[in-house]
Amino acid sequence: xxxxxxVAAPSAQASATAxxxxxxxxxxxxxxSMLVTGNQAVAWGARLARxxxxxxxxxxxxxxxxxxxxxxQADGEFDAEIITPESEHSVMSACIPAxxxxxxxxxxxxxxxxxxxxxxxxxxxxARAPIVMANxxxxxxxxxxxxxxxTDSLAQRDTGWIxxxxxxxxxxxxxxxxxxxxxxxxLVPAMINLDAFYVSHAMEAVDIPASADxxxxxxxxxxxxxxxTAKVESWGNVVSQEMFYRHRQAIEESMAxxxxxxxxxxxxxxxxxxxxxxxxxxxxxxxASAVVVTMGSMCGTARDAxxxxxxxxxxVGLVKLxxxxxxxxxxxxxxxxxxxxxxxxxxxxxxxxxGILHQELKSALYGMAGAPRxxxxxxxxxxxxxxxxxxxxxxxxxxERDPQPESVWVR
Amino acid sequence: MLEIVIQGRxxxxxxxxxxxxxxxxxxxxxxxxSFASYGGARRGTPVSSFIRVDDKPVRVRCDIxxxxxxxxxxxxxxxxxxxxxxxxxxxxxxxxxRSVADYARTHAxxxxxxxxxxxxxxxxxxxxxVNSALLGALARAIGVPPLAVLERTLAERSPKLTDENxxxxxxxxxxxxxxxAETVAA
Numbered sequence: 001x002x003x004x005x006x007v008a009a010p011s012a013q014a015s016a017t018a019x020x021x022x023x024x025x026x027x028x029x030x031x032x033s034m035l036v037t038g039n040q041a042v043a044w045g046a047r048l049a050r051x052x053x054x055x056x057x058x059x060x061x062x063x064x065x066x067x068x069x070x071x072x073q074a075d076g077e078f079d080a081e082i083i084t085p086e087s088e089h090s091v092m093s094a095c096i097p098a099x100x101x102x103x104x105x106x107x108x109x110x111x112x113x114x115x116x117x118x119x120x121x122x123x124x125x126x127a128r129a130p131i132v133m134a135n136x137x138x139x140x141x142x143x144x145x146x147x148x149x150x151t152d153s154l155a156q157r158d159t160g161w162i163x164x165x166x167x168x169x170x171x172x173x174x175x176x177x178x179x180x181x182x183x184x185x186x187l188v189p190a191m192i193n194l195d196a197f198y199v200s201h202a203m204e205a206v207d208i209p210a211s212a213d214x215x216x217x218x219x220x221x222x223x224x225x226x227x228x229t230a231k232v233e234s235w236g237n238v239v240s241q242e243m244f245y246r247h248r249q250a251i252e253e254s255m256a257x258x259x260x261x262x263x264x265x266x267x268x269x270x271x272x273x274x275x276x277x278x279x280x281x282x283x284x285x286x287x288a289s290a291v292v293v294t295m296g297s298m299c300g301t302a303r304d305a306x307x308x309x310x311x312x313x314x315x316v317g318l319v320k321l322x323x324x325x326x327x328x329x330x331x332x333x334x335x336x337x338x339x340x341x342x343x344x345x346x347x348x349x350x351x352x353x354x355g356i357l358h359q360e361l362k363s364a365l366y367g368m369a370g371a372p373r374x375x376x377x378x379x380x381x382x383x384x385x386x387x388x389x390x391x392x393x394x395x396x397x398x399x400e401r402d403p404q405p406e407s408v409w410v411r
Numbered sequence: 412m413l414e415i416v417i418q419g420r421x422x423x424x425x426x427x428x429x430x431x432x433x434x435x436x437x438x439x440x441x442x443x444x445s446f447a448s449y450g451g452a453r454r455g456t457p458v459s460s461f462i463r464v465d466d467k468p469v470r471v472r473c474d475i476x477x478x479x480x481x482x483x484x485x486x487x488x489x490x491x492x493x494x495x496x497x498x499x500x501x502x503x504x505x506x507x508x509r510s511v512a513d514y515a516r517t518h519a520x521x522x523x524x525x526x527x528x529x530x531x532x533x534x535x536x537x538x539x540x541v542n543s544a545l546l547g548a549l550a551r552a553i554g555v556p557p558l559a560v561l562e563r564t565l566a567e568r569s570p571k572l573t574d575e576n577x578x579x580x581x582x583x584x585x586x587x588x589x590x591x592a593e594t595v596a597a
Contacts, residue, residue: 035437167472198472202446203433297472304471385474 026050027077031210038199041169041206042108042134042192043068045176047078048214049132051106055083055094060146061196062110062136080106088113092120092131099129099189100235102226104180107131110196111138111152118156121189125160125251127235130183130190130221132176133161137296137347138196139382147383148195150296150348154324154356160251162190162258163325165295168199169206171277171322177209177218178265184221185261186254195297195347197383209273217272259328277322280331284310285317290399291336291372293319293361294345298379298386302345305391316395321357329364336365342372343398345391346407347380354378354407376407384411413553414475417460418493419484424542428482429460432546435556435564436464444469457488464555480504482549484541486525489518497521502552504587506541511593524552524590526583535579536572543569543576547583552591558584 029048036044043065046054056066072078083094088109099105109117114135124131135153139145153163162183166172172194179190194200225233239247263279270276283299284306285291292302299320309316319335319342321328336342342365346355353359358376365371375398380386394410415432419425426447433445447460463469478496483489486507497503499520507514507525514523526548528541537543543565550561562577569576 035434035443195472197446197448202444202472203430204444204469205437205442300470300472385476387473387476388471 026079026215027211029077029208029211031213032208034206034208035203036169036206037064037201037203038169038172038194039064039136039201040068041173042176042194043072044206044208045173046106046108046134047072048173048209048211049106049177049180049218050104050215050220051080051132052103053083053095053098053105054080054107055085055091055098055105056107057085057088057091057109057113059088059110059113061138061200062108062113062134064200065108065134065136088116089120092117092124095131095133096120096124096127096129097227099124099131100127100227102221102223102228104184104221105129105131106133106176108134108136110136111140114152114156115140118159121156121159121161123236124189126247128187128251130180130187130223132179132183132190132192134172134176134192134194136196136200137193145382146196148197148199148297148347148380149382150193150195151350151356153191153193154348154350156191157325157356160188160255161325162188162255162323163193164190164262164322165193165324166199166277166322167297167299167320169202169204170275172199173206173208174269174273174275174277177214178262178269180221181218181265182258182261184223186257187223188251188254188258193296198297207273207275213272217268255326258326259323259331262323278320279323279328280335281318281320281322282335283318283320285319285335285339287315288317288339289315290341290343290395291317291319291339292343292345292391292395293321293336293357294347295321295324295357296347298345298347301386301388302391305388305395308388309392309395324357324360327360327364332361332364333368333371336372337368338370339372341375341399341403343375343377343395344407345377345379345386345394347386349378349381358407373403375401375403377410378407379410381409412469413462413464413479413555414477415462415464415480415482415549415553416475416478416493416496417462417482417484418488419458419460420454420488421456421458422454423458423484424540425458425482425484426460428484428542428546429462431542431564431568432549432556432561433462434568435550435561436462438564439556439560441556442466442468444472477501480549480553482545484545489523494518494521504545504549504552506545511590522594524548524587524594526586526590528579528583531582531586532579535582536575537579541579543579544583547580547585548587551584551587
């Protein structure tokens with residue numbers, strides 16, 4: 001059993017910075033529009049959030065995040081202590097005590113790296129360490145590959161982390177900052193997921209907010225409890241059954257607040273920066289009899305498919321699930337009320353179960369009067385290409401058959 | 412929406428060319444999305460770069476199935492999977508010393524503009540670094556971005572040999588200009 005408090009803790013220097021943030025040392029940067037990749041946008045989000053400790057280990061396709069952060073630091077623009085332990089397991093082991101020491105912590109990983117962290121992901125949420133992490137969704141071995149597939153993070157859905165799935169570089173940047181605000185409010189760690197290749201390595205125009213505006217949006221992290229030699233408290237003690245039970249209940253209560261808190265954080269972001277992403281987005285769902293439900297980069301492709309079907313006179317919309325954990329069941333039920341067919345596109349695979357979103361959506365809609373027929377499609381598993389014309393085909397075929405409990409392989 | 416596929420081999424500069432082209436379109440005020448294969452790419456293995464350009468934000472996130480233009484750094488790659496993204500209207504600029512007529516025979520039904528980019532780059536003093544010459548040729552073939560915008564982007568982003576890169580770009584542009592009419596006739 002790993003003991004997180006025994007491994008690399010932030011240095012005294014970082015702790016000193018944490019306990020007495022020196023506003024004069026904070027470098028400011030202006031608002032600008034830049035051509036950057038999703039990975040670079042994540043690094044910009046991290047830079048603007050001003051974490052004080054950033055343990056990180058490189059893995060394709062996340063490495064450019066680390067490269068960009070170290071470049072920022074070399075330029076004197078990123079004042080975090082970057083720790084480079086020997087594995088992702090040790091990265092998360094370093095993140096936890098740093099966070100418990102009361103400093104803001106950011107990291108990023110992908111695929112195998114996320115899986116190696118698994119044990120510590122549970123520990124982080126149990127310790128109520130509001131770490132924010134970007135995960136680049138990439139296929140899980142074996143066999144070896146680098147394609148977009150969300151099985152890596154969906155396999156962590158029971159670890160107690162907030163999970164967002166984003167569609168673009170801009171949304172990735174904005175989500176990193178929004179997540180710090182939400183995570184630090186409820187003391188629950190948060191994971192921002194972006195698809196390999198189509199988001200992580202896609203270069204596009206991104207509005208980089210001015211650092212002063214982000215500073216005004218995101219206050220410094222000031223937790224009510226922290227590891228402090230002057231005021232001694234401890235974490236991770238052996239507890240009774242009753243205490244464990246109450247601890248889990250407390251986590252659940254915090255999780256339950258997240259949909260509302262994210263909606264508020266997003267509303268405040270929209271007011272300040274003129275754009276927002278919602279919790280569950282309804283795209284052209286008015287009067288829709290069929291709705292595509294998906295997460296991440298495929299939402300962008302689905303928008304074009306929906307536009308094409310609408311142009312042909314079909315009442316089809318898209319529900320984009322941005323927040324996957326906690327699953328915003330109420331928002332999903334509201335978004336799909338009155339819809340005949342919900343067509344779930346899962347770019348992930350749980351052997352013996354099928355598509356994970358397919359199963360989660362069915363559970364969210366259970367018992368709902370007039371619930372839509374839910375069709376689960378395993379589309380794009382392993383990074384298989386899913387162009388708009390394919391989504392049109394999938395929707396048309398699904399509407400003509402009865403829904404099955406199992407997910408269907410389509411390509 | 413304009414969709415461009417750039418194909419080369421690892422180390423040839425196809426990915427850099429894609430980023431430069433995207434930067435030029437961005438500088439022109441267009442919406443762009445540019446992505447490249449990665450991870451498994453090693454020096455010498457095929458590497459693809461994809462660019463979408465539009466007047467509104469690009470939302471689709473999938474492979475390019477039908478390219479409006481192809482820029483091929485290695486003529487041996489102009490076949491199979493790459494050629495399957497082309498139709499008779501696709502403008503194909505390929506790094507080759509062969510003639511337009513020759514390609515009309517071997518690649519009947521495709522619009523191939525062969526550019527001897529190695530010869531152009533050597534004349535410009537760039538050795539075998541062909542991406543500026545090929546980008547100039549591609550810009551002429553598809554009519555965008557304007558040569559001045561492309562050259563400004565190259566000048567801003569080329570780490571060294573700026574004059575040589577600009578000369579190769581212009582030479583590539585002029586070479587494609589001369590061949591374009593011939594290609595239409597073929």
